[in-house]
Amino acid sequence: MVSSRWLFFLSAIFMLTALAVAQSAEPLNHFCLYEKGNYTANSTYETNLNQLLSSDVSSDTGSNSGFYNSSYGQNSDQVHAIGLCRGDVNSDVCRDCLNTAKSLLPQRCPNQKEAIVWYDYCMFRYSNRSIYGVMETSPPFSLLNTQNVSANYVEQFNAVLRTLIENLTSQAKDGGSLRKFAANSASAPEFKTLYALVQCTPDLSVDDCEGCLRGAKEAIPQCCNGKIGGRVVRPSCNIRFETNPFFNSTTDASAPPAYNTPTTGSKGNSTSRTVIIIVVTIVASVILLITTICIYRRVRRWPWVKPESEPVDEIGSVESLQFDFDAIKVATDNFSEENKLGQGGFGVVYKGKLPNGQAIAVKRLSTDSGQGDSEFKNEVLLVAKLQHRNLVRLQGFCLQRNERLLVYEFVQNTSLDHFLFDPIKRAHLDWERRYKIIGGIARGMLYLHEDSRLRIIHRDLKASNILLDGDMNPKISDFGMARLFLLDQTQANTSRIVGTYGYMAPEYAMHGQFSLKSDVFSFGVLVLEIVSGQRNHCFRNGENVGDLLSYAWRNWREGTALDIVDSTMSSGSTSEMIRCIHIGLLCVQENVADRPTMASIVLMLNSYSITLPVPSQPAFFMNTSSIESEVSSKWEHSIGVTESDERSKRSSV
Known part of the structure; x- marks a missing residue:
């Protein structure tokens, strides 16, 4: 019989192989252009798309130049x-890069007529409109x-970078x-050498190529100022410096590389490079294997790592969910800045990848976050x-000394506020999507309140805690402030007010009383924000700013409810919009008993x-300065979460 040690050895080799394959297939970024x-x-379009994507790039004569252009089908x-x-x-x-991109893109963007993906070595895009010869600057992204750069040399470094990019652009x-x-x-x-490349799709005119690259160059200070490297990427052009x-500095930049006819003497260089690649690959594999064995042995020896001063018996029921800290470090590239998805008052969220290729989001709680052991255990349980x-x-x-990590599924399109309150990105949210998001949030809250084995009050429902997956389906997140109710319990009190300004029910902010109806109030605020596309506490109507x-x-x-609807939505069911406004106003009524339950809301x-009841005047306690000062110190932390600088690693969460 094969020993367990050999079984583990073989499984480790398999895992490393899978990791290498997964890494090679992971793109830098991709966009599903929902608005297209x-x-x-x-449909006929799907048939034509599949036919186009099924053809191997090697069959296209243009692939030797590194440029691929194709079309299939007729008319629309x-x-x-x-x-x-x-x-x-x-x-x-x-060829391999483009074929990989052609295979992956329809999986990442199912049913989208237009999509684009970037790898380190290639870009691939398709559309239902002619894109050949058209300069495209959107969607852009940047990496850094x-x-x-040393503070004393930033200006000199930037001057060298500008000159180098201008010369390369010309x-x-x-x-x-x-x-x-x-x-x-x-x-x-500082005795450094600065390397840079620029590239346009060759179907562009001279002026369009120059315009695209100059625009990308002007974006460098916003993304990468003072950094020793970065890239600005657009569909029609890109810039990179390090x-x-x-x-490959041996490539002649003035002409297409002679890929299939190496010059005299290149055979030796090619052989040397091949040997180096093989040696590096073997060494890296051995190191990874040794690391995996060490982690495995540690996990076997210490399946549960307790903090130095805190018992964790309460979490014993979910002990099987614990990750090893070193494994999370590897998955997130040691919590690198490139993998940073966002940051709030409770810590930083990173993207990671497990050895099996599964993408994860890791919330690393900061030591001064205010969410200590109790909140951490609460969220896990x-x-x-x-x-x-x-x-x-x-x-x-993961619990290890002062480290507290929560590992979640990775949600592609980051948070709702990332789209909803951005003047450009909110155009991606047409009414059909917004209505679907409202319905999904309502169903999720109904599950928390009534349909799960537990009755849970979220206490921090807001736009930044609603994540959107690849199909723009909403997923409620962040349960660090949630409270568990008994099935027949209706209300509780607390002396510690936690939540976010603008979403908190008045009875909770003023008296610490929270209930299912506290979440209903937050849901109502969120519904009105989704309909209007504006934040509750900073609503702008022309030159006037109010709540x-x-x-x-x-x-x-006054009978003008449609005036609050987001003007970026050119179409949609006005009856659904008015009904959502009506429901939102029912949810934010000051009298707790008058607010509907989540079950009633889903039915509505x-x-x-x-027939919906007539709403009464909502609570306007947020405008009362005395109350605001009373709870401001307790809100301070959560306001930081609301206004956090949430950004996509490469798109983006």
Whole structure:
């Protein structure tokens, strides 16, 4: 019989192989352009798209130049595609990268007529409109090296960078119809060498290529100022710079690389490079294998790592969910800045990848976050027992000395406020999507209040705690402030007010009384924010700034409720919009007993045969300065979460 040690050895090799494959297939970023429309299953467009994607890039004669252009179908069902490889990679790498991209993109963006994906070595996109020869600057994204230039040399470094990129832009824009690429280096301060490359899709005109690259160059200070490396990426062009070499400097930037006909003497260089690659791969595999064995032995020896001064008996029921801290460090690349998804008052959230290729989101609680051991245990105990499509799923946790980590499923499109309160991105949220989001949140809250084995009060329902998956389905997150109720319990009191300004029910903020109806109040505020596209505490109407609840109530009384609807929505069911405003106002009534339950709300959203009661005036306690000062110190931490600088690692969460 094969020993357990050998079984583990073989499984470790398999895991390393899977990790290598998963890493090679992971893109830098991708965008599903929802605003460009969807196609239906088994439609002509889907057939044409599948036909186009099924053809191997190697069959396209343009692939030797690193540029791929193809189309399939006719009229409105025609599919257009463009692919571009980095100008210094060889034809095999180019072909493999583009074929991988063609395979992955429809999986990441199902039913989307237009989508785009970037890898380190290539970009691939398709659309139902002609995209050949069209300069596209959106959607853009940027990446940065976390290391800083020495403070005394930032200006000199930036001057060298500007000059280098300007020279490369002049060189690339004059490239031919098959290649617009340039790469070079220059001496930088502190005895460093600065490497940079620029590239346009070769279908662009000289002016369009230059315009695209100049726009990308102007974006560098916003993303990467004072950093030793970074990139600005657009569909039609990209710029990258580093103080370490990252491109093949032997490639002639003035002409397409002779991928299939190596020059004299290149055989030896190619052989040397091949040997180096093999040696590095073997060494890296051995190191990874040793690391995996060490982690395995540690986990076997200490399956439960207790903090030095805190018993964790309460979490024993979910002990099987514990992750090893070293494994999380590996998954998040030692909590690197590149993997940072967002930051709030309770800590930082990072993207990670497990050895099996599964993407995760890791919330690393800060030591001064205010969410101590009790909140941490609370979130683990509560969320581990919850299973619903509109709740973020907890994968596990980690406790080691002062480290407290929560491991969740990774949700692609970050939080609702990332879209809703952005003047550009909120255009992606048409009314159909917003109505679906409202319904999903309502179902998730109903599950928490009545349908799960536990009765849970969330106490911090807000736009930044609603995450959106790849299909823009909402998932309620962050249960650090949640409270467990007995099934027949209706109300409780607390002396510790926690929550977020603008979403807290008056009886809770003033007297510490919370109940199911406290969450209903927060839900009502959230519904009005989704309909209007504006924050409750900073509602703008022309030149006037006020609070959303007052404005919604005034318009409801005057019969002009549609005036609060987000003007970026050009179409949608006005009856659904008015009904949602009506429901929102019912939820934010000052009298707790007058507010509907989540069960009633779900019924109201799904049945027009139900007559809605007339709402009474909402609570306007947020405008009372004395109350605001009374609870401001307790709100301070959560206000930081609300206004947090949540950003996507490469898109983005």
